[in-house]
Amino acid sequence: MTISEPTLALIVLAPLIGSILSFVIGKKVKNLAGWIATLSAIASFGIVYNLFRKLGPKEIFEYSLFNWFSVGDLSVDFIFRFDALTAVMCLVVTGVGSLIHLYSIAYMAEDESKHRFFSYLNLFLFSMLILVLGGNLLILFIGWEGVGLCSYLLIGFWYKNLAFAAAGKKAFVVNRIGDAGFLLAIFLISQTFGTIDFVALAQKIAELQDLSLYVTLLTSVGICLFIGAAGKSAQIPLFVWLPDAMAGPTPVSALIHAATMVTAGVYMMARTNFIFDAAPLAMSVVVIVSVLTAFVAGTIAIAQNDIKKVLAYSTVSQLGFMFMAAGSGAYWVAIFHVITHAFFKACLFLGAGSVIHGCHHEQDMRHMGGLAKLMPITFVTYLLSTLAIAGIAPFSGYWSKHAILASLQSNPNIYLSGILEFSVILASITAVITAFYMTRSLAMTFFGSYRGHAHPHESPLLMTIPLIILAGLATVAGYYGGDLAHYLEHVLPANGAHFHHEELVAALKHSWTAIMGVLVALILYTKLKNIPKMIGSALSPVTKLLEHKYYLDEVYGSFIVRPLEGAAKFLWTNVDQSIVDGAVNGTAQIVDVSGEVLRSTQTGQVRTYMFLMFAGMIALIGLYLVF
C-alpha cells in the first residue's frame, strides 16, 4: 500500500541545510560548524525514526517532488520512496552518522578548516539519503555520484599533502570505472523495459511471459550492476582505492569507508533483487568474486602494520561477506551484515581514531602497545567490536556471519554446483583469518608495553560516548536478526534464508573456529612474539606478497596505468603538439613569413609605387593585346 508522505523530503533537506549553514556560519565561528552539522544529522535521524514508527507492514511511503523529464516513452520522476529496506538503511545512515558527527567535533577540534569538513560530512549524509530514498535507478544514481564526490572531497581533505590528494583522485577514478557499468545497466533497463522505477520494474519483470527470452539480457544487466557495485563497495578487481582512502580523517573512514557508502553496492543489489533473482549466472559471478575478495583482502590484512590499513582491508573482506549473502539470494542477511558491520566497524575505526588522537597522529601499530591501561574506554570498546567482527557468540558479528555462511552453503545456484563447497571452505577460512588479524591489531595496539615516544591519553567524552554506544550496539545487534528478517520479508525475497536462533552455549560451540583464531593470535602477539617474525621470514615470499597486497597496484600500474600514460603521452606529443598545434602555428607562420616578404615592397618611395603602377598597367595592356 502506497501512502503519500511529504516529510520524506525533510529527511534529505535537513543535512543539506546543515551543510550550507555549517559552511557559512562555521567560516565565521569555527566552533559552531560541528554542532550545526551534528544537530542536522540528529534532526534527520529524528524524522527517519518517526517515519519508521509510522510505517506499517506492507506499507510504502512515497513522495514525488516533480516530474524530472520525459523522453519518448521514458518518464522519470524525482521520487523518494520509503519502505522497510529504506527505513533500515536510513536508520543506520543517520544514526551511525549522527554518532560520528558528534565524535568528529572533538576529533577535528584543532583543524583549521573544520567548517569545510563538517559541510562535506553533511553533504555526504544528504547524498547517501538520496541514494537510499531514491525511487528509481536515476535518483539512486544521483546519490551514488554524490557520495562518490563527497568521498573524493573527504579523502583529499588534507589536500596539501600530495599523497592524500592522489588517494582521493584514485578513489574517484576507480569509482568511475564501476559507474560506467552501472550506467550501462541503467541504459539497458530503460531501453528494454521503458521504465527505471523500482516498483514498475519489479512488476514488469514479474509479468514477463517467457523469462527465458530475457535471461541473457537480465544477466548482462546484473553483471553491469555488479560492476557498479564492485566499484563502490570495493570488490575485486576494483577494491584498490579503499585502502588508499584511509588518507582521509579517521571519522570519514568510519562513516564513508566502513559504515555507509561502501555498503551502497549491497543496498543497490538488494534493491534490484528482482533482476538478480532472474539471472543466476550473474549471481554466481557475484558469489565467486565476493568469496575471492573476502579471502584476498583478509590475507592482506594480516601483513599490514598501519592500524587503519588493517581495518580498511578488513572492510573489503567484510564487504565480500555481504556480497556472498546477496549473491546467494539472501538479501536480508546481506543487509543484516551491513547493519552489524556498520556498528562494529564504525566503532573500530573510531577506536583507531581515538588511539591515533591519543598517540599524537601515530598510525603504525609497531609504535603502539600497552594502551589498554592508558586508554581504558577505547580499549574496552575496541575489544567488544573485535569480538563482534571475529564472529564470536554472543556478539553481533557471529549472528550475521553465521547466517551468511548458512545461506552460502544452501545456495541452489546451478552455475556454482562444482565450486560451492570450495567457496564455503574459503569463506570459513576467511572468517577465521578475520578473527586472527583483528586480534593481532588488538594485541599490537593495546597489549604489552608502550613502544612509542608520545604520551598517550584517553580521549575526551565527546569521542568516548559514541564509542560506547556503538560498542553496545555491536554487542547486542545480533539478537535482532530474526526481527529484521521478519521486518524485511515483504520487501526482500527470503529465498529460503532463515534466521536460526540458537542458545548461547550452542552458539559458542559454533564459534569455536573464531575463538581458535583469536587465541592463536593472542598467544602469538603477546607471549611468543618471536614466532610471527620467524614465520614471516621462513615464508618470506608469502610475506612479501601479502605486504605488497599481491602486487595488485603494481600490476594495475604496469598493465593499465602505464600503457594509458604512454598512449596519452604519444597523443600529446605526436598528435596534439605536432599535428593540431602544428596546423595552428603553421597558419600563423605562413602569414608571418608572407608579411615579412611583402613588407619590403612598402618602401615609402613614391617613385617605386609609380613604377609598379605603370609596370602593372603595361602588363595588363600587354595581356589584353596578347589574348
Place this chain on the structure above:
Amino acid sequence: MLPLSHYIVLAAILFGVGALGVMVRRNTIVVFMCIEIMLNAVNLTFVTFSKLHGNLEGQIGVFFVMVVAAAEAAVGLAIIISVFRSILSVETTDSGELKL
C-alpha cells in the same frame, strides 16, 4: 590637315615623357609637372578623337580634366608647401615615412 597618327603619336610621346618623369625625377614639383604633361597628353587624344568623330563629347571630357587638374594643382601645391615646411625638402626620397 595632318593625319590622325601624328596626333596620337605625339600624345603617346608626351604621356611617355610624363610617366618617365614621374618615375625618375625626385623633385616633387617636377613630378607634379610631369603629371600635368600626362593629363595634357590624354587631353590631346580626347580632342583628336572628338574631331575625328565630329562630336563634342571628347571636348567636354577635356574641360573636366582641366578642372580636375586645376583643383589638383591647388591641393597638390598646398601639400608640397606644408611638407616642405616640416622637412625642409621637396625631394620625394626624403618623405618616405608616414610619420614625422
